[in-house]
Amino acid sequence: MSRGTLYDKVWDHHKVTTLPTGQDQLFVGLHLIHEVTSPQAFGMLRERDLEVAYPELTHATVDHIIPTADQSRPYEEEAAEEMMSELERNVREAGIEFSDPNSGDQGIVHVVGPEQGLTQPGKTIVCGDSHTSTHGAFGALAFGIGTSQIRDVLATGTLAFEKQKVRKIQVDGELGDGVEAKDVILEIISRLGTEGGVGYVYEYAGEAIESLGMEGRMSICNMSIEGGARAGYVNPDETTYEWLEETDYFQENPEKFEELKPYWESIRSDEDAEYDDIVRIDADELEPVVTWGTTPGQGIGISDPIPAPEDLAEDKQDTARRAQEHMRVEPGETMEGYDIDVAFLGSCTNARLPDLRRAAEIVEGREVHEDVRALVVPGSQRVQETAEKEGLKDVFEDAGFEWRNAGCSMCLGMNEDQLEGDEACASSSNRNFVGRQGSKDGRTVLMNPRMVAAAAITGEVSDVRDLKEVTTV
């Protein structure tokens, strides 16, 4: 059992009691909700005549179904309009704050929480969305839950949960040119497997993690779930505090910053903390990683050969064969040169300002390949606004990208932004599952945002380092 880790400490601070099942009842410090997974939970509350217990610790936004082109109401798609109306009704009746599109604060829930300062170190944060692990970048204990659990949190402010083990992932060394946080997490998942993290929470540590900005840390924690770990976190440090100080909450409540800092410091993992497992990764060895298959664990360095299924562990062979058939790739080849039809720059993994800035550096002065449909979907209205002020929109549009409004968009194809037929997509998102981007024959290649930009320009999976001298992030 782990001892003295951030996870242990935050758990203890939030534990209400041990339930008869042996699970702990944990207090939830921040409950984020969106339109897809919450309406049924509100329905359950109504059936049971229960009210929202902690509305002030609950925050809503709309992201999954919102159109990113024409957002005028009612939405063109009836189902989307119905979901939005239901959310509006629920937050109004319960008195829950809502970052709606009229507020200028709307966006993907995992972009909105951090940028408003709702996400803070040492909080327990839940949302009906598996990428809630993102918020762990701030040293919060954050994880995704299902709709019945949303009902529990709404009704009681708490959740029944079993304590997990802690695996420290120590990433030493320095990331090379063109290599990003996204590559680190894709590498981790390919090494440990998509179920390697089941039963664990991941603590990301080491020089390469500490030198990342908050956005990079968020990209890493975001995809913890793709490795099977329900939560991942980074210990808070000066980088975290500097980021927090600029957020709405601490701008409006500056005294809170000094007041809470000792708590944040106190929940950092101790020097002599004990872990259930430790894995080491050398950042110097990494290159840009791309996926060749249909799980996020099927990733390789851009210059590495696609593995032969028979060379993989026995339980991975069948999945690999089906994946290679779907993707139409051959063992022994690299992914470089794989033709793409769509380039998608967006999602809760990689649609924050630095992601767009880095991609824009690659795009500037170049043109999107004539066979490629390329779109940028900023993670939030604020990201969008700042990016537009900085001229990024012009850079992308001049190159031939579509510049859209904020939302989840083509990461999961719940709005109009979907792959068609067997289109192949270079995507900065988090999942390459069959059908994920809206077409069951669609093919997704996951990669970092600059690699998406490079693919958009060349029309094929390309090593961004060959395209332009780029700097380390």
Added chain:
Amino acid sequence: MTSETDEVEIPEVDSASGSGIPIRGNDIDTDQIIPARFMKVVTFDGLGEFAFFDLRFDENDDQKDHPFNEDRFQDSSVMVVNSNFGCGSSREHAPQALMRWGIDAIIGESFAEIFAGNCLALGIPTVTADSETIQELQEWVDEHPDEELEIDIEAETVTYGDETIDVTVDDAQRKALVEGVWDTTALMKSNTSAVRQTAEDLPYVEDAAIPEAE
């Protein structure tokens, strides 16, 4: 507070039985169990018909080979799966769709955590056994689509044909199912004052966010 409304009857689930249905393959993700386009709904009603939709139907909505399409499995309620079943998103729509199709219990090599938690919240056991045992079970189910298998949650066994095999049920899951506390809302609501105390002790929770004692 009117407490009778909290008193939702939660059945004890100490066993599950029915004929089986094999769903083969590792890493079957939630997008395959229920594609996102079917989640544009505000209730879970009617999701059953969309379970495994893209694996069951082609672009012309013609049936493909899939156990969920086979006549012999239409009354099945115990699904037998391989490893990392239900990986991916947290959508409860996935177990809801399976449940509404008719699945009451799942036996597999391993399950993604959020998926297993969502199943538990619906009273659906997710029990595990090693790879070899699961393959044998899948073959048996294939050959005996009308015969019942029985999961004894408390004893952690599955009985089929003349065989009784050991399976694993997570401790908390077993207790929750057997004692009928898998729906935790009322149970946790009964600790309201302790919850308030925990909130008051947390430095970041503002007093105004904590509801008045009832």
